[in-house]
Amino acid sequence: MGKQFDKKKITWTIKNFSSLPADIIYSDPFVVGGCKWHLRAYPKGYNNTNCLSLFLGVVNSTSLPSGWRRHAKFRLIIVNQLSDKLSQSKLKELENWFDENTANWGLPSMCPLNEIHAKDSGYLLNGELKVVVEIEVLETIGKLDVTEETSTITETVDVNGFQLPPSLAKSVSRMFERHPEVASDFRPKNPNLRTGYMSLLLSLIQTMSQLPQEISKDDLLDAYAVLGTMRDAGFKLDWLEKKLYEVSEKKENEEASETGLKEMEEELKDMKQKCSDMEALVEKEKAKVSAVKAPISFDDIV
Numbered sequence: 001m002g003k004q005f006d007k008k009k010i011t012w013t014i015k016n017f018s019s020l021p022a023d024i025i026y027s028d029p030f031v032v033g034g035c036k037w038h039l040r041a042y043p044k045g046y047n048n049t050n051c052l053s054l055f056l057g058v059v060n061s062t063s064l065p066s067g068w069r070r071h072a073k074f075r076l077i078i079v080n081q082l083s084d085k086l087s088q089s090k091l092k093e094l095e096n097w098f099d100e101n102t103a104n105w106g107l108p109s110m111c112p113l114n115e116i117h118a119k120d121s122g123y124l125l126n127g128e129l130k131v132v133v134e135i136e137v138l139e140t141i142g143k144l145d146v147t148e149e150t151s152t153i154t155e156t157v158d159v160n161g162f163q164l165p166p167s168l169a170k171s172v173s174r175m176f177e178r179h180p181e182v183a184s185d186f187r188p189k190n191p192n193l194r195t196g197y198m199s200l201l202l203s204l205i206q207t208m209s210q211l212p213q214e215i216s217k218d219d220l221l222d223a224y225a226v227l228g229t230m231r232d233a234g235f236k237l238d239w240l241e242k243k244l245y246e247v248s249e250k251k252e253n254e255e256a257s258e259t260g261l262k263e264m265e266e267e268l269k270d271m272k273q274k275c276s277d278m279e280a281l282v283e284k285e286k287a288k289v290s291a292v293k294a295p296i297s298f299d300d301i302v
Helices: 084-089 113-117 166-178 191-208 217-232 238-293
Strands: 002-014 030-032 035-042 051-058 069-078 091-099 104-112 128-141 154-159 162-164
Touching: 002 030, 002 035, 035 128, 051 069, 051 091, 051 113, 051 128, 069 084, 069 104, 084 091, 091 104, 104 113, 154 166, 162 166, 162 191, 166 191, 191 217, 191 238, 217 238
Parallel strands: none
Antiparallel strands: 002 128, 002 154, 030 035, 035 051, 051 104, 069 091, 069 128, 154 162
């Protein structure tokens, strides 16, 4: 037995939800707490219910070693892609032990299907339905041999209200540590927009982090435009504007220094050529002087 406290947030994007022919569909597997899980959905309802049915389950549970158990707390969310508030209304929190007798647990009536399919409801966008599971494994019994696999589901981490892939979470956390008020007035509430804005902000910072010779003047103009967009959305970026000005000034100094260096190199090249020509003349003159100073031999006179 062991305390695990492994926690992940997984987003499952179901494409062409309205036209799915299958009665039951599964997400790609994901690993949490040393165990492989998946989500199971009934897009047409479970046992004649007119609701989307959603379950969390352990993959291949019947083939696992006898005695395994996982104590998990999890939240299932039907994402409203237009309103974070409506997403929270479709949040259900559950806690249960998973074992060989109870390998699946969830909700037969997660959300009415007519609500999901309603025009402009926000749950279906471009035919896609997004389902989120936040799972925390609290306790484990039995070690299972599992490995991560390539998956179409997306793992995200919450950083100050922004849902981000783990690859971005550390950088954003550092930014909030140094500038805790950066998003205090940020207005967009839609989770997809929030993630998009934050990714754009990180891209801007990464552009500014390049070497001066790698940044073009067009890049800097684009950076100022993006900075304006970020500020219009409510980000507090006085610190970043100051840094962008420093980068622009550094770029101008780099170009001026490059131009000055090239001029000096050309001048030095000319001077070296003149020195080389002068050395040749000196050697020629030395030869003349040596000839004048040379004594006349007896044979030269006779």
